[in-house]
Amino acid sequence: MSSKKLIGVDLGGTTVKFAILTLDGDVQQKWAFRTNILDEGQHIIPEIVDSINHHIDLYKMSRDQFVGIGIGTPGTVDLKNGTVTGAFNLNWKKPQALIEQLETGTGLKAALDNDANVAALGERWKGAGNNGDEVAFITLGTGVGGGIITNGEMVHGIHGAGGEIGHMIVEPEGYLCTCGNRGCLEQYASATGVVHLATDAAEEYAGDSKLKAMVDDGQEITSKIVFDLAEKEDDYLANEVVDRVAHYLGLASANISNILNPEFVVIGGGVSAAGEFLLSRVNAAFQQFAFATVRDSTTLKLAELGNDAGVIGAASLAKRFM
Amino acid sequence: MSSKKLIGVDLGGTTVKFAILTLDGDVQQKWAFRTNILDEGQHIIPEIVDSINHHIDLYKMSRDQFVGIGIGTPGTVDLKNGTVTGAFNLNWKKPQALIEQLETGTGLKAALDNDANVAALGERWKGAGNNGDEVAFITLGTGVGGGIITNGEMVHGIHGAGGEIGHMIVEPEGYLCTCGNRGCLEQYASATGVVHLATDAAEEYAGDSKLKAMVDDGQEITSKIVFDLAEKEDDYLANEVVDRVAHYLGLASANISNILNPEFVVIGGGVSAAGEFLLSRVNAAFQQFAFATVRDSTTLKLAELGNDAGVIGAASLAKRFM
Structure with a gap:
């Protein structure tokens, strides 16, 4: 039996995370450093290479103990x-030969995918996806991203835009999105989307609400504040906002599921820290909009791996070199 | 080089269609008979078996010249x-052992899928899908069905509901669907959906319109009449109806594409007989709702195979026995 290892790298705008994993996906070592985006981000790849080489030495391992490296990256x-x-x-203004530089620098084979897709692969492999072949993943952060796995394979589509769940249209004449379209899910279910909904709701509402008072007072609102006011203080307006977020997330989840019938729709990212409180409401909307067979066979779940989803999913990319 | 053949069967409520194809998907023989749904449909499979056996003899062929049979069927x-x-x-009230009976009766291997999926496979292989690995297919008939191919494989999902494009929700508080939900695409883009839209539009419209006059006069309206009035007589109300149909089809096509980024979204079925007149309007809505990368890389097309899509796609199922 092989005891070879995988290396997973989760390259983000703030930190670069690393992990060494067994072929079964158990994390054996983890480390990270701050992303150095100076000088058009030209130090990033060399620093990743150095860090991998350094840690292979540090752990007294040799290159032939590794199957390869998988890396998740922002961008296209x-x-x-x-x-x-x-x-x-990352301040990368020009195309970057990420794989070539990684392979040359470390002497290991390397594979890449985008950050949302590797997080989806991570949750699918070792998290809420239960290593299933049919998994949709939605990540709610500053934006809304996602990844879709059908027949056990990541869906990239013809030009890499597969999994752009944040740009599903959920409100055809709704909020203007940074992508230029109106009514994208991202404008309603991202951290900024929740705040936008809250601000607009406060403006229209005349009743008693701490959320409204905070908005009217010019205090900074975050999605966490909205969810906390709804859950812990039963704030009427905050609950209205959460219901709208859940409506759009449930609608998008149902439409994904009505055409793909995944085993799981996994919801992760910072906004999903609201946990079961959010999930139960999303699920209510999902039940309303899902086709009967889908309602009975597709399950909404919270992500389970937190920040580790990226390195774990990235490492899974390297399994192709086995 | 092998000159083996495939048999494709398209089992429908009205007719059963057959074809013998080369491994390249060229149709060499075609025949059909009326579906006999008497006696709870118990004659259907035996008659299919007899017809295949009869035609193998008729064409003086032997069983070892065939790779196998593929069949598309209604139902789950x-x-x-x-x-x-x-x-x-088909009047089938109990589960039917279709494959077992086909294989036993013909001595050939057999594979099945549902009718919408085999039509998708047909269009993908020899029609508008250009034999691509990323194709979504929407068929507009009495209902709205579909099939989705990602990474070269049909998406069935965890419980066979993959491709239920007709039950994507396009109008959350819209028309009640036979599935029990509200606002399914099927209620707006099927033949009956178009008529429903036309009838409601006529009721609300007070201006001059032949469509309105026909509705008010109690004449029977069909989707063909609506499209003809819009295209050939520039009827104002009929055009409004076509625009709404196109809006919903464009929205659904865009949302499919925003998450899967297929190379082609292929639109077929009876309603699509409206051709470029319908497609150009669907495309306008698609362009509005698609994410930029998707807009530039996913193309909407009309189906090309007509009634042959089913037998050709069904035959492609048998390629697994090569």
Whole structure:
């Protein structure tokens, strides 16, 4: 039996996370450092290479003990050429030969995918996806991202836009999105979307509400504040906002499921910290909008891996080198 | 080089269609007979078996010249057990051991899928899908069905409901669907949906319109009449109806594409006989609702195979026996 290892790298705008995993996906070592985006981000890949080499030495391991490296990255990935474009939060203004530099620098084989997709792969493999072949993943953070796995394979589509769940239209004449369209899920279910809904709701509401008082007072509102006011203080307006967020998330989850009938729709990311309180309401909307067979066979779940989803899913990319 | 053949069977509530195809998907023989749904449909499978055996003899062929049989059927298919349940238009009240009976009766291997999925496979292989690995297919008939192919494989989902595009919710508080939900695409883009929209529109409209006059006069309206009045007579109300149909179809196509980024969304079925007139309007809505990358890489197309999509796609199922 092989005891080879996988390396997973989760490259983000703030930190780069690393992990060494067994082939079964058990994390054996983890480390991280702050992403250095100076000088158009040209230090990022060399620093990743150095860190991997350093840790292989540190753990007194050799290269032939590793199957390879998997990396999740922001931006648009070119799977065939192993390059990344448009990762603006890394300050990468030109396409980056990520795979070539990783492989040359470490002497290991490397594979990449975008950050939302590797998080989906992580949750699918070792988290809420229960290693199933049919999993949809929605991550609610500053934006809304996602990844879709059908027949056991990640869906990239013809030009890499597979899994852009945040840009499903849930309100055709709704809020303007950064993508230029109106009514994208991202505008209602991201952290900023929740705040936008809360601000607008406060403006229209005349009744008694702490949320409204805070908005009217010019205090900074976060999605966490909205969920806390709804759950812990039973604030009327905050509950209205949570219901709208849940409506749109339930509608999107149901429409994904009505066409793909996944085993699980996994909801993760910062906003999902609201946990079962949010999930139960999303599920109510999902039940309303899902087709009968789907209602009975697709299950909504909270993500289970937190920040580790990225490194675990990234590592799973390297299994192709076995 | 092998010159083996495939047999495709398209089992419908009205007719059973057959074809013998080359491995490249060229149709060499076609025949059909009326579906005999008497006696709880118990004659259907034996008659299919007899017809296949008869035609193999008729064309002076032998069983070892065939790779196998693929069949598309109404109802819910159990892919693992090769059975069909709930095919009410065949009068099948109990589960049917379709594959077992076909294989025993013909001495050939057989594979099945549901009718919408085989039509999708047909269009993907030899029609508008250009043999691509990423194709979504929407069929507009009495109902709205569909099939989704990602990474070259049909998406069935965890319980066979993959591709239920007709039950995507496009109008959350809209028309009541036969499935029990409100606002399913099927209620707006099927033949009956178009008529429903036309009838309601006529009731609310006070201006000059032949469509309105026909409705008010109690004449029978069909989706064809609505499209003809819009295209050929520039009827104001009929055009409004077509625009709404196109809006919902464009919205659904865009949402499918925003999460799957297929190469093609292929629109077929009877309603799509309206052709480019309908497609151009659906495309306008699609362009409005699709995410930028998707807008640039996913193309809406009309189906190309007409009634042959079913037998061709069904035959493609038998390629697994090569």
